Amino acid sequence: MTNLSSSSATTDVKVITMTDKTSVRPTAGLGSAGKSPAIAAEPVMDLTDVSVFYGDFEAVRGVSLPIRHNQITAMIGPSGCGKSTVLRALNRMNDLVAGARVAGSITYHGQDIYAPGVDPIQVRRHIGMVFQKANPFPKSIYDNIAYGPRLNGIKRRAELDVIVEEALTGAALWDEVKDKLKTSGLALSGGQQQRLCIARAIAVKPEVILMDEPCSALDPIATSKIEELMFQLAEDYTIVIVTHNMQQAARVSHYTSFFTAEVDDAGVRHGRLVEFDDTQKIFTNPAEQRTEDYITGRFG
Numbered sequence: 065m066t067n068l069s070s071s072s073a074t075t076d077v078k079v080i081t082m083t084d085k086t087s088v089r090p091t092a093g094l095g096s097a098g099k100s101p102a103i104a105a106e107p108v109m110d111l112t113d114v115s116v117f118y119g120d121f122e123a124v125r126g127v128s129l130p131i132r133h134n135q136i137t138a139m140i141g142p143s144g145c146g147k148s149t150v151l152r153a154l155n156r157m158n159d160l161v162a163g164a165r166v167a168g169s170i171t172y173h174g175q176d177i178y179a180p181g182v183d184p185i186q187v188r189r190h191i192g193m194v195f196q197k198a199n200p201f202p203k204s205i206y207d208n209i210a211y212g213p214r215l216n217g218i219k220r221r222a223e224l225d226v227i228v229e230e231a232l233t234g235a236a237l238w239d240e241v242k243d244k245l246k247t248s249g250l251a252l253s254g255g256q257q258q259r260l261c262i263a264r265a266i267a268v269k270p271e272v273i274l275m276d277e278p279c280s281a282l283d284p285i286a287t288s289k290i291e292e293l294m295f296q297l298a299e300d301y302t303i304v305i306v307t308h309n310m311q312q313a314a315r316v317s318h319y320t321s322f323f324t325a326e327v328d329d330a331g332v333r334h335g336r337l338v339e340f341d342d343t344q345k346i347f348t349n350p351a352e353q354r355t356e357d358y359i360t361g362r363f364g
């Protein structure tokens with residue numbers, strides 16, 4: 065059982081008993097260009113009837129969907145429909161917003177991440193996050209990556225060296241920076257900075273990586289590098305990505321969730337999940353007219 069309580073602050077953050085071996089591995093480059101697995105992979109996380117409030121405002125209402133093991137799940141939909149709000153709820157990032165509250169259930173390996181006694185810091189060690197704008201610390205490349213492992217108690221230089229190299233290699237950045245690890249992370253290009261942030265996220269060995277529009281500030285070349293990287297990362301990680309770019313969702317993801325905002329009788333807009341399915345199905349034969357209207361550009 066994954067222990068998310070604060071007493072589990074060990075350096076081994078991946079104490080997972082799920083059925084990894086029986087899960088289906090993704091093939092790179094799925095989405096509408098390929099096929100989703102014939103057998104659905106096990107869910108790592110499950111959202112059941114999740115609503116998220118900011119004070120009295122119910123920003124998102126009644127979302128249920130699985131986040132499947134080693135798959136890339138995209139969240140798409142028009143601005144303000146609550147994609148980022150749901151994403152941030154998945155690792156309790158909304159706890160940092162005064163007045164934010166989550167109703168319903170979000171489980172990680174069956175454990176409610178909002179249950180009393182669950183430590184949000186432990187949740188974020190298992191479920192990491194990469195933000196829209198690359199945000200390296202004003203530290204060296206090496207120290208950016210070593211930061212999290214050091215916080216987790218790893219002090220030995222040799223051990224940190226291995227972690228730094230592995231994380232930078234995993235984020236497809238090692239070859240570009242191996243000779244300048246003491247240089248500031250802020251001196252890298254935008255695309256390199258975003259890969260540095262991905263390396264920083266994977267250095268603490270999370271199981272799930274949440275990405276909130278990770279390419280929106282990047283040029284097309286840097287974007288395609290990150291997309292390629294996502295395919296590689298899906299070999300080892302479960303990824304959830306919010307993107308405004310439908311082509312990107314179609315290119316990179318195995319599953320797609322389409323959100324929209326509905327106006328209730330009182331005139332208040334709430335984000336709703338319209339449809340969740342294989343990406344290929346969503347983009348070729350969606351069940352809902354609203355999904356079709358959005359992906360064909362007739363609305364949104």
Ligand SMILES: Nc1ncnc2c1ncn2[C@@H]1O[C@H](COP(=O)(O)OP(=O)(O)OP(=O)(O)O)[C@@H](O)[C@H]1O
Pocket residue numbers: 118123141142143144145146147148149150161308335
């Ligand atoms: N910190 C906050 N306090 C109050 N309301 C918020 C906060 N963050 C988001 N909201 C509101 O919640 C709703 C959903 O916002 P959210 O940012 O999750 O949507 P989104 O689909 O990610 O939008 P975008 O695509 O424009 O980033 C919006 O009405 C937004 O104004």
